[in-house]
Amino acid sequence: MRPDPQKLLQWIKPNKPTEKELECLKLLQPGDYEIYTEKLNNFLLESKEVFLKLGVSSMLRSGDLVTGIYAPSGEMVAAWCGTYLHAVIGQLPIKYVAETWLKDPTVGCKDGDIFYCSDPLYGGIHNCDQIVVMPVFNEGELIAWTNAAVHQPETGACEPGGMPLTAKTRHDEGMLLSPIKIGENFRLREDLVEMCVNLMSRAPRMQAIDMRARLSAADRLRSRLVALAKEKGNDFVKGLFRRIIIEAEEGTRRRIREWNDGTYRAVTFMDIVGEKHRLVRNFLTLKKEGDTLTWDFTGTSPETDSPQHCMPHGLAANVAIHLMSYSFADLPVSAGIFGPMDWKVPEGCMFNPHFEAAQSNSAPSCHGAMTLGTICMSKLMFDSPQRELVAAAIGNTGVGVLISGVNQWGVPVADFLAFGLNTEGHGARSDMDGVDAFGFSHCPSGRAPDVEDIENEFQFLNLVAKLSRDSGGFGKFRGGSGTETIYAVNYVDYALYNSHVKGSKIRNCLGLFGGYPPPTLPGIEVKHTNLWEKMKRGDKDIPTGAVQLITERAIKGDYEISSIFKKVHVMENGDMWVVFSGGGGGYGDALERDPRAVIEDLKKQAISPWTAENVYRVVYDPKTLDLDEEETIAFRRKEREDRISRSLTWDEFQKEWSKLRPPEEVLEYYGSWPDGKKTREIIRM
Amino acid sequence: MGTKRQITEYLDIDLEKELWCCNRCGRELISARENYKKGCRVYVRKDLTTIYGSALKGPFTFAPDPEWAMLVEFYCPGCGVMVENEMLPPGHPVTYDIELDIDELKKKYLKAEKK
Numbered sequence A: 001m002r003p004d005p006q007k008l009l010q011w012i013k014p015n016k017p018t019e020k021e022l023e024c025l026k027l028l029q030p031g032d033y034e035i036y037t038e039k040l041n042n043f044l045l046e047s048k049e050v051f052l053k054l055g056v057s058s059m060l061r062s063g064d065l066v067t068g069i070y071a072p073s074g075e076m077v078a079a080w081c082g083t084y085l086h087a088v089i090g091q092l093p094i095k096y097v098a099e100t101w102l103k104d105p106t107v108g109c110k111d112g113d114i115f116y117c118s119d120p121l122y123g124g125i126h127n128c129d130q131i132v133v134m135p136v137f138n139e140g141e142l143i144a145w146t147n148a149a150v151h152q153p154e155t156g157a158c159e160p161g162g163m164p165l166t167a168k169t170r171h172d173e174g175m176l177l178s179p180i181k182i183g184e185n186f187r188l189r190e191d192l193v194e195m196c197v198n199l200m201s202r203a204p205r206m207q208a209i210d211m212r213a214r215l216s217a218a219d220r221l222r223s224r225l226v227a228l229a230k231e232k233g234n235d236f237v238k239g240l241f242r243r244i245i246i247e248a249e250e251g252t253r254r255r256i257r258e259w260n261d262g263t264y265r266a267v268t269f270m271d272i273v274g275e276k277h278r279l280v281r282n283f284l285t286l287k288k289e290g291d292t293l294t295w296d297f298t299g300t301s302p303e304t305d306s307p308q309h310c311m312p313h314g315l316a317a318n319v320a321i322h323l324m325s326y327s328f329a330d331l332p333v334s335a336g337i338f339g340p341m342d343w344k345v346p347e348g349c350m351f352n353p354h355f356e357a358a359q360s361n362s363a364p365s366c367h368g369a370m371t372l373g374t375i376c377m378s379k380l381m382f383d384s385p386q387r388e389l390v391a392a393a394i395g396n397t398g399v400g401v402l403i404s405g406v407n408q409w410g411v412p413v414a415d416f417l418a419f420g421l422n423t424e425g426h427g428a429r430s431d432m433d434g435v436d437a438f439g440f441s442h443c444p445s446g447r448a449p450d451v452e453d454i455e456n457e458f459q460f461l462n463l464v465a466k467l468s469r470d471s472g473g474f475g476k477f478r479g480g481s482g483t484e485t486i487y488a489v490n491y492v493d494y495a496l497y498n499s500h501v502k503g504s505k506i507r508n509c510l511g512l513f514g515g516y517p518p519p520t521l522p523g524i525e526v527k528h529t530n531l532w533e534k535m536k537r538g539d540k541d542i543p544t545g546a547v548q549l550i551t552e553r554a555i556k557g558d559y560e561i562s563s564i565f566k567k568v569h570v571m572e573n574g575d576m577w578v579v580f581s582g583g584g585g586g587y588g589d590a591l592e593r594d595p596r597a598v599i600e601d602l603k604k605q606a607i608s609p610w611t612a613e614n615v616y617r618v619v620y621d622p623k624t625l626d627l628d629e630e631e632t633i634a635f636r637r638k639e640r641e642d643r644i645s646r647s648l649t650w651d652e653f654q655k656e657w658s659k660l661r662p663p664e665e666v667l668e669y670y671g672s673w674p675d676g677k678k679t680r681e682i683i684r685m
Numbered sequence B: 001m002g003t004k005r006q007i008t009e010y011l012d013i014d015l016e017k018e019l020w021c022c023n024r025c026g027r028e029l030i031s032a033r034e035n036y037k038k039g040c041r042v043y044v045r046k047d048l049t050t051i052y053g054s055a056l057k058g059p060f061t062f063a064p065d066p067e068w069a070m071l072v073e074f075y076c077p078g079c080g081v082m083v084e085n086e087m088l089p090p091g092h093p094v095t096y097d098i099e100l101d102i103d104e105l106k107k108k109y110l111k112a113e114k115k
Ligand SMILES: [Zn+2]
Pocket: B022, B023, B024, B025, B026, B027, B076, B077, B078, B079, B080, B081
């Protein structure tokens, strides 16, 4: 039977070591832990490369994927990250298979078996994320599991692209596989592969190829582990695995113990529910006591009839991206990190909905929570030896923009435009600016695909792909810039386009310690253009940026500025659209930014002259960009004085502020105002 | 530094006096057992084009929708440094973001100081 959400959440944590494992620890000689941990990491790196080279869909090719090694119990031992969230939840289907199918006479598990799954109710993230799992046997003994996971950009749902905004229940979301045995004797069963490919009739080629890519990666890893066990013995492998988990847990506890006891809170808001712009709240109370952390999401808005939900285990895995890439980045990526952590996610909130709820948009629905994790951890770590890891939030827009239809080669496709996805801005840090276009919010190592490569694969021209001016949050240290891309439908008569990008009304990315959040992201489309004519003529005024496109209007056509969030719609040949990836949050007071850094920002067009003057309050010669230090000091002093004179005392502020409230329509799905409690029942058909 | 401990970029806690203080000018803000924001000057930035510019006109721009969001800025009353800000829907309560266990903190650092 399907595991309940609390059980799945508990499965993220490590088990107690068995007597046998404790005994096996003694087989490790001095130096073995260091040597063989590194060896496992090399196995992972190799399997990742195999995966990357064999697959075809755009996130796979961007490296937004994971390969992982798990103990026979299912506990995470090591992973190539990649997508940290998939490493964490990779444990759950394995634990399910181990608990349910291992001894079932109709299923069982033997050497060469291949399991496959995608259903979040069995431990996945959302319908799109397909995971292959292989048991690793040596001399008849189960010594490990390996997996390989990546987002599949088509699921056979009610809209192209696997993440339908119109989904009301899980029954609108296409293929949802509980863990099944999809192959035996190291081979996929072609009847079951055909079933999956048939369900993905919008993009069958991608499904057929990527399934094999997953399997090849997991099997390469499996064969390396078998070789290791043959060389060192099964018990040595058991000891090594347990030692890795113990090291991670002890390291995590040691670090947490050093931090200041207290309660840290943060709130952020998302502006999409289903197909509408509506406000919902994410709230985190992070309690640090002794060597433990408790993550409490009470105060988060209730579930809705939209697909913007996530299961508690998925929420924890998404928040863990920060833990594994910042706070505990130097410790093994293993289950041990979760030993000292507990999670409270109230039933009925958007992070713990009824099992019938649609949740295909679970990953983007967690971006607010990811911001909250980063902000609370940064406030916790500032007064600690980990101050250098303090940062504002990553862009966290999750640039999910999808194109579908038939490409220029006559092949049906449905896939992400993964450039924006993999070029969000990093949060500014306590000692440096955020990295520009650093990667993907779920996968710091993700890389934007090559533009010519994707132009060859898809039916569009990529006119512009560059860092976006004024896109990082302003502050003493600037949030990393996001990017802007301009596309035009090419080769074919039409393509379908939709966008799950949030942040046209309010961003869910936050600055830190007075650093500003990054700007909102408008949606820009130009239809019935004369782009091809202009290109043929070799016109010199073809725009090289989004603001230029919209302000100069050198291209003729019907211009529309609306939300960046778009329902699936038809774009005709020559129609253009802009995609923004979000910049990161700023750190500290903008008036404390080194004026020379502001001039540098101007030179590389990271900011506009307007921002230099009005936000950073820097005085310079607009022709030579020479800084006037004295005037800048005076200009900034004046602004500080103005701040004090225009502001209110707390009591005066409260009196005015408490009278305000957003319009009722905006609060349709928010829950009770302002605390986000459930106000109605959701009836799902 | 004496008995002060830097807790954020702009805030210290004076452990003996149990007070939040500005890290830049030393101004004493409020009891360390309270939300430090109550000891700050507060400014509600309703027109967000004053930060995000007005390159685009209309309902969708680079600035949040004013019906959805305002920036609440917290300044040190002594030197005017921006201690923190919050992007909030109009009227949404301000967050009590850092609630330290002051007794634990005193135990941890005052004891170490005396040694
Ligand atoms: Zn001050």
